[in-house]
Amino acid sequence: MSVRRRLVPYGLLGPGAVWLALFFVVPMYFMGELALRSGTFTEGFTFNWEWGNFPDALDGRGGQIGRTFVYSGAATVLALLIAYPLAYAIAIKASPRWRLLLLFAVIAPFFTTYLIRTIAWKTILADASPLVDFLQFATLVPEDGRVLATSGAVIAGLTYNFLPFMVLPIYASLERIDLSLIEAAKDLYASARRAFVRVTLPLTAPGIVAGGLLTFIPAFGDYVNAQLLGSPNQYMIGNRIQSLYLNDRNYPEAAALSFLMMAAVLIVVLVYIRAAGTEAFMGEEEEAR
Amino acid sequence: MRIMFRKLSISTATLLATLGIVACGGDDTVGGASEEEIQVAEAGPVEGELTISNWPGYIDPGKDGSAAEFEERTGATVKYIEDINSNTQFFGKVQPLLDQGESGGRDIIVVTDWMAARMYDLGFLQELPQEDLKTVFDNLSPQFESEGAYDPEHKFSVPWQGGMTGVWVNTTEADDVTSVNDLLDPKYKGRVTVLDELRDTIPLVMRADGVDMENAGKEDWLAAIERVGEAIDSGQIRKVTGNEYTEDLTSGNVVASIGWSGDAYLIGRDDVEWRRPDEGCNLWFDTMAIPVGAPNTAAALEFMNFAYEPEVQADIAEFVQYVTPVDGVREILAERDPKLAEDPLIFPDEKFSADCVPFTEPPGDDADVQEVEEAWQDVISG
16 A cells, blocks of 8 residues: 555545644633633633632532433424424425425525524514414413423424434435335334334434434533523523623633533433444344444 | 444543643633723724624614714714623623723723723723813713712713613503512512613612612622522513513513613503602613724714714614713704603603612622622522
8 A cells, every 4th residue: 555545544534633623622622721720800810720610610500400401301302203203204205306395494494593593482482472372272381371481492492493403314314214125024014113113213223313412412502592482490501601601700610611511411422322322223233243 | 333432432532631631731811900001092083994882772773873974974984783782791792802902893882880990990991082072071961970980080981871770561461560579579470570780680679678778788789689589480580681671571571670761662662661660760871982902993082072962962862762961952852852852761850860879889899799799690590
């Protein structure tokens, strides 16, 4: 193998590595260093290995931490329940012409910015809006109840905003399925349900796993939905970080909390990938080993 | 998937190692007041671009608006941005820039008097050359001259508009709200909001509670914060807001809010009115200041003079309906729209603002103030 040929992989990795170094490693360094400073905003923050910032950042924040897990977890599950049938319909049931149109409809909201879309939900879910009137009529919301400024609104907002990230990977994995495999299952006397559980679902597992990650991670760090659609009783960790930076101007604690949040996400993701990787429904790959 | 997991853990390890190596050096300081000499804003020929940062709905907009008139008259281009929603949040946003001696292109910022004082103390504002602000000082209303507790000599700020903090009430749904205490009435549960500005909300709550503000100590402030905190936890208070409180009043989500006297235009509803609470209100003014690093101080100073011309100010007052700091505006408005000239929200007489007092700072030294501010942030950040 020529030297040039051996260098090709490094050349291909280069841009990505530079990108990662510039926009991930370097900021992480500054944030890590900031998280270990102490002092006040007016006197300045000095670096002195102040590990106390980490427990301080969590102190009294149990409510927000719990909510962050519950809201982002619920949003991920809801997004999966909505996205799978949708992706299934688009990839398998729809005619090719409709497929394109439906996919476009999934992506269409992205033509408006995330912030504007969330603010629009404020209007849609306003106390006196037709939608809320209807929900009250249908007794899904109590007569004197509301939707805005509740946990439900925040979870709904998160689900809505990150739904396309769930739909697209699942669609991609569904689209690749060789339909004759499902036919074969049916020929071998599998019921439609059994064929789905034993054939379709396992084959789309990578899409589900990827979609879950793409939904859960941004939902976990989100603060816009809680800010706009919730009340202080719905605030998540992201809101606390924002407030530590902008209102308290306690940069070290904000940096420490950001690190802890990243660590939490990392652990959740690793556990998730591990579980997804060893679960029986990953059949093919497991048996191959 | 297994493979992916392994790769992921390798890259994580590499990353952590890299971090461990690089995280060892450096002990320079972030933040802190700069000790450089304070500069004086320079006057000169007016040209180029003038960038003004202001609160929403705080100037007559559009082609016939005051900013456009300034462009026409001077040939400068005005970039007027409404990016201030709350003093603390705005400060948090621009502080890292100002700390580097940059203003993010801003030539004029409009912040409340106490915030201007804080910025000046940190070396974030330029001093104003009084001799170049002739129109300002010729027309500055005496009422505003004397009340400038934070900057009595107008060294670094001149008033933009004044106003009062009280309660906005939806008269069809909550006509009986006349005091801040009424906001805590269980029948309005989840339908009231308060402001996220400590100095707006907490003194009102304290006074409603019968606290003597003159002799109030840190404990009284903390107790009032606690009271608001309980109301947030119980869901009585729906939101803690900046200037966006007007949106919930407009949509009818909320029937009463602590808010600022001149926001009728933003709310845009005839059945929502501003009331001076029984126990009194807060008086304040927002000031124009020139931040360090402002690229076009000449135009900024000229704009300050411009805004103090009674004719121009009458246009602004007619639109924003806050308390105007410029003498002679009342006479002009009397001709244009006699009703406005009699509006106590624009020209409050002594009787109307009798129980109203300028902003009160939390008592004690810097550390005490910080403790109170942190307690407040803890309560409003959920």
